[in-house]
Amino acid sequence: MLEELRIRDLGVITDATLPLGPGLSVVTGETGAGKTMVVTAVGLLLGARSDAGAVRSGAKSATAEAVLRLPSGHPAVVRAVDAGAVIEEYDGGAELILARRLGADGRSRAFLGGRAAPVGVLAEIGEQLVVVHGQSDQIRLKGAAAQRGALDKFAGSGLATSMAAYQELYAHWRASQAELDELQSAARDRLREAESLAVALAEIDEIEPQPGEDEALKAEAVKLANVEELRIAATTAQQALIAEDFGDSGDATTMVDAAKRTLEHVAEHDAELGQAAARLAEVGFLLNDIATDLASYQAGLDSEGPERLAEIEERRAALAKLVRKYAPTIDEVLEWAERSRIRYDELQDDSTRIEALAADVVRAEADLRKQAAGVTKIRTKAAKDLSARVSAELTALAMADATLVITMEPAGALGPHGADEIAFLLQPHSGAPARPLGKGASGGELSRVMLAIEVVLAAVDPVPTFVFDEVDAGVGGRAAVEIGRRLAMLARHVQVLVVTHLPQVAAFADQHITVTKTSVRGADGGTATGFTSSDVRLLSDAERVRELARMLAGQEDSESARAHAQELLDDAKLLPQRA
Numbered sequence: 001m002l003e004e005l006r007i008r009d010l011g012v013i014t015d016a017t018l019p020l021g022p023g024l025s026v027v028t029g030e031t032g033a034g035k036t037m038v039v040t041a042v043g044l045l046l047g048a049r050s051d052a053g054a055v056r057s058g059a060k061s062a063t064a065e066a067v068l069r070l071p072s073g074h075p076a077v078v079r080a081v082d083a084g085a086v087i088e089e090y091d092g093g094a095e096l097i098l099a100r101r102l103g104a105d106g107r108s109r110a111f112l113g114g115r116a117a118p119v120g121v122l123a124e125i126g127e128q129l130v131v132v133h134g135q136s137d138q139i140r141l142k143g144a145a146a147q148r149g150a151l152d153k154f155a156g157s158g159l160a161t162s163m164a165a166y167q168e169l170y171a172h173w174r175a176s177q178a179e180l181d182e183l184q185s186a187a188r189d190r191l192r193e194a195e196s197l198a199v200a201l202a203e204i205d206e207i208e209p210q211p212g213e214d215e216a217l218k219a220e221a222v223k224l225a226n227v228e229e230l231r232i233a234a235t236t237a238q239q240a241l242i243a244e245d246f247g248d249s250g251d252a253t254t255m256v257d258a259a260k261r262t263l264e265h266v267a268e269h270d271a272e273l274g275q276a277a278a279r280l281a282e283v284g285f286l287l288n289d290i291a292t293d294l295a296s297y298q299a300g301l302d303s304e305g306p307e308r309l310a311e312i313e314e315r316r317a318a319l320a321k322l323v324r325k326y327a328p329t330i331d332e333v334l335e336w337a338e339r340s341r342i343r344y345d346e347l348q349d350d351s352t353r354i355e356a357l358a359a360d361v362v363r364a365e366a367d368l369r370k371q372a373a374g375v376t377k378i379r380t381k382a383a384k385d386l387s388a389r390v391s392a393e394l395t396a397l398a399m400a401d402a403t404l405v406i407t408m409e410p411a412g413a414l415g416p417h418g419a420d421e422i423a424f425l426l427q428p429h430s431g432a433p434a435r436p437l438g439k440g441a442s443g444g445e446l447s448r449v450m451l452a453i454e455v456v457l458a459a460v461d462p463v464p465t466f467v468f469d470e471v472d473a474g475v476g477g478r479a480a481v482e483i484g485r486r487l488a489m490l491a492r493h494v495q496v497l498v499v500t501h502l503p504q505v506a507a508f509a510d511q512h513i514t515v516t517k518t519s520v521r522g523a524d525g526g527t528a529t530g531f532t533s534s535d536v537r538l539l540s541d542a543e544r545v546r547e548l549a550r551m552l553a554g555q556e557d558s559e560s561a562r563a564h565a566q567e568l569l570d571d572a573k574l575l576p577q578r579a
Contacts, residue, residue: 011037012037016536022495025510027497028515029515043132045099047126065100079125133450170368209333211331376420387406391403402428424437451487465495475502506547513539
């Protein structure tokens, strides 16, 4: 809800605050007082094109600011937070401030929640909160998507259920068609990919690499390349342990055995020396084992000659070729091969998959068209009902010959919202061609058309705040009363702000705001050096009677005019304007 509108140095308004509330608020005042500046201010807050000429003469800039109260989870609040706005939270709701500053030099700046923001973001948020009806470029339902959305909401839960089923089928159909198109368009590339994988896998399978084989062969190659050095070391070590001449007492096993026997002779006299002898026996066994292992190692070296080294180098060269082509190590080559086999199997199944997808697309499209026909049937019925109800409202709004025509034509292709092209047209009178909304109607007529539509749609497609300008242009009498009554009917569901010059409309207001103009002459007594300003204020009940009397007869002090004004107020209260 728009809680407050502040205007500074815009047109003839120097500084004004409009306190607004729920229901219907009207703005009245004499011609030239600045009522239109209220609509201009709202337009600026909605991202309208700025005009430096709207800045009050002598001022550096003009400012429009709005305070809105919304539910915490409202999409506009979420979008504002995403844009960096500071939001004031309170129980169950949030306060959002929109502002626009227009410089006399033509520069414009927008603010959202106290933070500078692009004008486009302000417009994006504003269009979710406030709708202005007055000029043709301010029609909420001028777009085909908005008209379709309004009709679908008017159609109710029956269409919502049918549309949900349609969109589920549509998503499946589109996904299947996209996969089929991808397979068919990429068939040549996929064939080349399959052939490339086949060659690579055949090469890997021919070599048959084993996990860790490259590192193992590298270690063996290093060993064989240094075989003589290794043989000498092993021989020397073995001889140090066990000498070939058993009479030689300089080898390790002989010396350890001698030490052991010496201790064994005296072990019976001291248990500690007996334990040492036992440990030397273990050392002797260990030395003999090592000597045996060294002898086996030497024998193995003798059997692994240059032929084995050549064989290893040849194998390493084959593995290195795989590593250069497919992965940094043999283990990673094997992993790549495993993944590639899976991919190769998928590519081999393309023809079967294409046939299955083609059949699925045909079935899905048939189901989708059947569901689309059901959606069209519900929409057609809803369109007739909506057209009849809006046309009835137009009759009461002094447009008795006008008809809202809702056309539904088959779309060229199935879309996410069905197979219908929907358009809202206005037929001004019998025999005249129906034309799109906003074409062929005056500003006042267009505002009345939109009022009629909004009254019918208010319960199913509400926007928090509506602003109407020129809605009562060119009408009077009973038609003016009907306009006021319907504005009050709309205000049962949403907040409505109306700029009006008709007392019959103003009588229905919940809040009555007036704009008064003051002219001050210059020092020379003329107007050239003077200035004009306007004041905006909320009227009390007594002040409302005076203002309505002025609007009726131009004589706010006339007793008869006041009596007539009070009668208008009393009659408005008796009409069924509240739910």
